[in-house]
Amino acid sequence: xxxxxxxxxxxxxxxxxxxxxxxxxxxxxxxxxxxxxxxxxxxxxxxxxxxxxxxxxxxxxxxxxxxxxxxxxxxxxxxxxxxxxxxxxxxxxxxxxxxxxxxxxxxxxxxxxxxxxxxxxxxxxxxxxxxxxxxxxxxxxxxxxxxxxxxxxxxxxxxxxxxxxxxxxxxxxxxxxxxxxxxxxxxxxxxxxxxxxxxxxxxxxxxxxxxxxxxxxxxxxxxxxxxxxxxxxxxxxxxxxxxxxxxxxxxxxxxxxxxxxxxxxxxxxxxxxxxxxxxxxxxxx
Numbered sequence: 668x669x670x671x672x673x674x675x676x677x678x679x680x681x682x683x684x685x686x687x688x689x690x691x692x693x694x695x696x697x698x699x700x701x702x703x704x705x706x707x708x709x710x711x712x713x714x715x716x717x718x719x720x721x722x723x724x725x726x727x728x729x730x731x732x733x734x735x736x737x738x739x740x741x742x743x744x745x746x747x748x749x750x751x752x753x754x755x756x757x758x759x760x761x762x763x764x765x766x767x768x769x770x771x772x773x774x775x776x777x778x779x780x781x782x783x784x785x786x787x788x789x790x791x792x793x794x795x796x797x798x799x800x801x802x803x804x805x806x807x808x809x810x811x812x813x814x815x816x817x818x819x820x821x822x823x824x825x826x827x828x829x830x831x832x833x834x835x836x837x838x839x840x841x842x843x844x845x846x847x848x849x850x851x852x853x854x855x856x857x858x859x860x861x862x863x864x865x866x867x868x869x870x871x872x873x874x875x876x877x878x879x880x881x882x883x884x885x886x887x888x889x890x891x892x893x894x895x896x897x898x899x900x901x902x903x904x905x906x907x908x909x910x911x912x913x914x915x916x917x918x919x920x921x922x923x924x925x926x927x928x929x930x931x932x933x934x935x936x937x938x939x940x941x942x943x944x945x946x947x948x949x950x951x952x
Contacts, residue, residue: 686706687759693752715899820863859888872904
């Protein structure tokens, strides 16, 4: 079986910076990832390679781009907000290109000093805490009963501002698991139907088409939620011109929303004391 090669995280540093410049200096993770992979000209096969099929369903490209962002942030080129928007810093806006080797050396020296990371065999440094909680959350979602996952989706939508959210999933309903109404500013409302796919792997373009076929004439918009991810063709189909729009929520975004809304995922800030010995003070006393 032919092994599909995926670009290394450091080789994607300059394309990611270029992507942000093309986006006007800032963007969501999805916008940045899509523009970066477009610049790199990655194939569907490369985009669909999973990081670890046995443990989670995150695409390898997304996994590596996360570390691309992390290294660039530590180097002072990127910054991000609590709302998940990443942007070029003043330093980043002035740069046309960076030296990935230099960035790796500087950041790894910082990390080694802080003693907060582990090193994988592929040489990518990663926060042990960050990876473990995301993997744990995804594994828990995959263990849930289908009906429980539908109830979780119902709660998630209500917490996000939906009203009249109902779980209606039943055989013969064209794959529709529920419906609700999204209110915007108390003035506009959109009828939305949703479908939940709780499994590993990628949602295909045919599944998106089937969902659209089931929603036509029944709602203004569709929402497709999965613990996995979506193929490149599936993403294109969801936003195809002339067809009813379908919003996509993959496993990563789902976990982020659960954390943001504190639904089964709580965050506790821990203050770390850093002690520094001033050698010059002692020598000059």
